[in-house]
Amino acid sequence: MDYSKHQFIPYGRQSIDEKDIQAVVDVLKSDYLTTGPAVDNFEKKIADYVGTKYAVAFSNGTAALHGACFAAGIGEGDEVITTPMTFAASANCILYQGGKAVFADIDPETYNINPDEIRKKITAKTKAIIPVDFTGQPVNLDEVMDIAKEHNLLVIEDAAHAIGATYKDSKVGSIADMTMFSFHPVKHITTGEGGIITTNNKDLYDKLQQFRTHGITRDTSLLNENHGPWYYEMQFLGYNYRMTDIQAALGSSQLDKLDGFVERRRNIIDQYNIGFSNLNEVITPYQHSDGNSSWHLYVIQVKKDLLSINRKQFFEELKKANIGVNVHYIPVHLQPYYQELGYKKGDYPVSEELYEQIISLPLFPTMTDDDVRYVINTVKCLVQEHQIK
Structure with missing residues (x-):
C-alpha cells in the first residue's frame, strides 16, 4: 500500500x-x-x-x-x-x-x-x-x-x-x-x-x-x-x-469548553460511522439512540475471519500510515500480576474475544475533517487490499 x-x-x-x-x-x-x-x-x-x-x-x-x-x-x-x-x-x-x-x-x-x-x-x-x-x-x-x-x-x-x-x-x-x-x-x-x-x-x-x-x-x-x-x-x-x-x-x-469538545467528538463519530457503514469487515461501536456517550474512544472490531491479515498486521499497517492507533484494553486478568493471583486465560471469554479484534482509532476535538477522512480512507484501502474474496 x-x-x-x-x-x-x-x-x-x-x-x-x-x-x-x-x-x-x-x-x-x-x-x-x-x-x-x-x-x-x-x-x-x-x-x-x-x-x-x-x-x-x-x-x-x-x-x-x-x-x-x-x-x-x-x-x-x-x-x-x-x-x-x-x-x-x-x-x-x-x-x-x-x-x-x-x-x-x-x-x-x-x-x-x-x-x-x-x-x-x-x-x-x-x-x-x-x-x-x-x-x-x-x-x-x-x-x-x-x-x-x-x-x-x-x-x-x-x-x-x-x-x-x-x-x-x-x-x-x-x-x-x-x-x-x-x-x-x-x-x-x-x-x-x-x-x-x-x-x-x-x-x-x-x-x-x-x-x-x-x-x-x-x-x-x-x-x-x-x-x-x-x-x-x-x-x-x-x-x-x-x-x-x-x-x-x-x-x-x-x-468551560467541555460541551464543545463533546459535540466535536460526536461529530467525528458520525463521520466515522458513515464512512465505515458499508464495510462488512469492520464492526463499529454500539451507539445509544439518544447519543448519550461522550465518546472518549472510537473502538472498531476488525473481523479476522474476513481478512487475509490479522489484527496485529492491520494495526501495524495503520501505524505505517502515520495513524496513531492503540488497543483499549488488554483484559486486566491477563496481566502477569493478576495471573500470579490465580486469574487465568479463559475466565472471561467475551472480553478475551473482543480484545483479539479491537483497534482504537484517533479521536480528539482538534482532529480536522481532513484527518478524519484520511483515517477512514486508509482503513477502507486496507480492507479492500486484504479482504478474502
Missing part, C-alpha cells in the same frame, strides 16, 4: 488554548500554588456541572479510585465486582485496600459490564461494584443500582471516559454513590494529571477529603483534643493525594 505523507495523527491528545495557559499563569503569579482557592473552585464547578452536592479532587484518577474504595470501607477479604475490559487501575484500587477484585464479563454489544454476570458473582463477601463506562458509553446504571440496592452494596462508577455523557435525563456523575472522572491529557478535559470523585453523600465526602490529606483533619467537631487554632490530628493512615492549584486552574478553564 502506498501511503501519502500525511502528518502523524495521535489516537488522542489534549486541546489547550490561550485561556487555559493564562489560567495557569494567573495561579503561578498568585499566593497559592497548591491547597488553595483554585482547587475549591474546580470542585464546585465539577459538582455543579454534573449535579451533585460534593466533589473531591485528587492528584490522579487512580488516587481518586483508591480514595473511593477507602470511603466505601473496602478492607481485607472484601470482594468488589468490576469488569476485566478496562485499565488496570479499576481493579488495582481494590487491591490497595486489601480487597479482592472479582471480574464479571462484558456485554458483547456495548462492551460494558454485563449486569447478569454481576449477579452471578455476588457473595456474602461482596462490598461494592465498580462499573466502567467503557469508551464514554454509560453502563446500564438502572440495573447496576438496582442490584446494589438489593444486596446493600455501594456503586463506585469509573467514569474516567465519560465526563459530559448522560444516562437518560441525568448527567453521569450524579447517579452512583461515587463517580470518578479522570483528567489525563487524552481525556475530554485535562489537568495534566488529575482525578475527582463526585457524590451526594456527606459522610463519603468527609472521608474522601481526609483520606487525600494524610488522614489529617482540622475540623474541630472531629478532634479528640484541641490544643489551639494551629491544632490538627492524623486520625487514620491517609495519603498525599492532593491536586495542585495549577492543575485545578487548568481544569476549570478546560471545563
Whole structure:
C-alpha cells in the first residue's frame, strides 16, 4: 500500500488554548500554588456541572479510585465486582485496600459490564461494584443500582471516559454513590494529571477529603483534643493525594469548553460511522439512540475471519500510515500480576474475544475533517487490499 505523507495523527491528545495557559499563569503569579482557592473552585464547578452536592479532587484518577474504595470501607477479604475490559487501575484500587477484585464479563454489544454476570458473582463477601463506562458509553446504571440496592452494596462508577455523557435525563456523575472522572491529557478535559470523585453523600465526602490529606483533619467537631487554632490530628493512615492549584486552574478553564469538545467528538463519530457503514469487515461501536456517550474512544472490531491479515498486521499497517492507533484494553486478568493471583486465560471469554479484534482509532476535538477522512480512507484501502474474496 502506498501511503501519502500525511502528518502523524495521535489516537488522542489534549486541546489547550490561550485561556487555559493564562489560567495557569494567573495561579503561578498568585499566593497559592497548591491547597488553595483554585482547587475549591474546580470542585464546585465539577459538582455543579454534573449535579451533585460534593466533589473531591485528587492528584490522579487512580488516587481518586483508591480514595473511593477507602470511603466505601473496602478492607481485607472484601470482594468488589468490576469488569476485566478496562485499565488496570479499576481493579488495582481494590487491591490497595486489601480487597479482592472479582471480574464479571462484558456485554458483547456495548462492551460494558454485563449486569447478569454481576449477579452471578455476588457473595456474602461482596462490598461494592465498580462499573466502567467503557469508551464514554454509560453502563446500564438502572440495573447496576438496582442490584446494589438489593444486596446493600455501594456503586463506585469509573467514569474516567465519560465526563459530559448522560444516562437518560441525568448527567453521569450524579447517579452512583461515587463517580470518578479522570483528567489525563487524552481525556475530554485535562489537568495534566488529575482525578475527582463526585457524590451526594456527606459522610463519603468527609472521608474522601481526609483520606487525600494524610488522614489529617482540622475540623474541630472531629478532634479528640484541641490544643489551639494551629491544632490538627492524623486520625487514620491517609495519603498525599492532593491536586495542585495549577492543575485545578487548568481544569476549570478546560471545563468551560467541555460541551464543545463533546459535540466535536460526536461529530467525528458520525463521520466515522458513515464512512465505515458499508464495510462488512469492520464492526463499529454500539451507539445509544439518544447519543448519550461522550465518546472518549472510537473502538472498531476488525473481523479476522474476513481478512487475509490479522489484527496485529492491520494495526501495524495503520501505524505505517502515520495513524496513531492503540488497543483499549488488554483484559486486566491477563496481566502477569493478576495471573500470579490465580486469574487465568479463559475466565472471561467475551472480553478475551473482543480484545483479539479491537483497534482504537484517533479521536480528539482538534482532529480536522481532513484527518478524519484520511483515517477512514486508509482503513477502507486496507480492507479492500486484504479482504478474502
